[in-house]
Amino acid sequence: MPPNPPNPPIDQGALAAEWGEALQSESGAPAAPPPEHAAAPGAEPATAPSVDEAAAQWAAMVSYERLPMLEIVFDRLVRLMTTSLRNFTSDNVEVSLDRITSVRFGDYLNSIPLPAILAVFKAEEWDNFGLATVNSNLIYSIIDVLLGGRRGQSSVRVEGRPYTTIETNLVKRMIEVVLADAELAFKPLSPVKFNIDRLETNPRFAAISRPANAAILVRLRIDMEDRGGNIELLLPYATIEPIRATLLQMFMGEKFGRDPIWEGHLATEIGQAQIDVDAVLYEERLPLRRMMSLNVGDTLMLELKPDALVTVRCGDITLTEGRMGKVGDRVAVRVAKALRRPRTTFAMFENADETTNRMEVP
Secondary structure, three states: OOOOOOOOOOOHHHHHHHHHHHHHHHHOOOOOOOOOOOEOOOOOOOOOOEHHHHHHHHHHOOOHHHOHHHHHHHHHHHHHHHHHHHHHHOOOOEEEEEEEEEEEHHHHHHHOOOOEEEEEEEEOOOOEEEEEEEEHHHHHHHHHHHOOOOOOOOOOOOOOOOOOHHHHHHHHHHHHHHHHHHHHHHOOOOOOOEEEEEEEOOHHHHOOOOOOOEEEEEEEEEEEOOEEEEEEEEEEOOOOHHHHHHHOOOOOOOOOOOOHHHHHHHHHHHHOOOOOOEEEOOOOOOOHHHHHOOOOOOOOOOOOOOOOOEEEEEOOEEEEEEEEEEEOOEEEEEEOOOOOOOOOOHHHHHHHHHHHHHHHOO
C-alpha cells in the first residue's frame, strides 16, 4: 500500500508558546518572554538560539505536574494493564507507574538501551504519532512466559542477534494489549484509537518528531514474580495538543462529567436567593424639556385604560403580568399570567462548551 501522505508541519515555537501561556495562566507564575531571535535552518550556531532550541526551551517549561489529568489517565492505565496482562500471560502480573517526565525527543532516543523493540503507533483522532519502547528484560520475560518457561530460571539470551519473527510477533501482541488499555484510559477525556504503524529495533528509524521537541515520557514497570522489565510510552506535546484544554483541568471525577451533587446544591442556593421585583404600571419616553418644565399640580396623562395589566419585572427581564388592587391598607398585584420560563438549559451550556472546544482545537 502507498505510504500515508505526510502531515503538515507544526510550528513548534508557536505550539510551545501556547502551552507555556496556558500553564502560566493556570499556575499564576510569570511567563518567560518569547525568543526574539532565531537562526536560519542550516546556518552555523551563533549567540542567538535556533528555532528548534527556542521551541525546546519553551516546551521544557511544560511539566506533567501541571497537567493533572495525565496522572489520572496513567493511574487508570496501570489498573487496566494489570488485569489485561494477567489474562494475556495467565500469570501473576504486577504493573506499577515508575515515573512521568518531560524529555527532549532526541535525548530520549540516544538514551534507549539496546537491544530493544520500538513500536511507532498513530493516534488516529489526534492525527499524530507516539512511541512505545520495550526493553530487552521485558522482551525475554514475555517470550519466556508465553512459551511456557519455568519460573525461577533466567532466560537464555544470545546477545548481538536480531529478534526472530516469533519473538517480534509475541511482543507486538503485548504492545497491542497495552495500547488497547491506553485507549480505554484516555476515553473519558477524548476517544482515541491507537494503531501500530511499524516496529523498529534501531532508534534512528523510529523518529516521529524533531530531536529538540519536547515530549511526555511514561515508564511502566511490569513484574511477573521473578521476571519482568520496563515499557515506556512517549507522547510528543504535538500529539496531545488536541486535548490540551482537558489536560489542563485541575479536578475531574472518574466519570469525567458533571457533578450532580454540586448541581443540586447550586439549585437550592439559587432558589433561596433574594431578588428585587418591580411592578411597572406605565412607561413612556418624554423629552427632557418637558420634564424640566413640570410644576407642582401638573397632570401627566397615561395612555392606558383603568383595567390595564401591570408588568412585573426583575431588572430588565419581564416575569409576568398582573392586575393592581388593594389588600388592607397596601397596594397589591394579582398575577394574571403564568410566569415566563427561561429558555436557557444545561444542554445549551454544554453545546456552547463543545463549540468553543472545537474552535480552539486546530
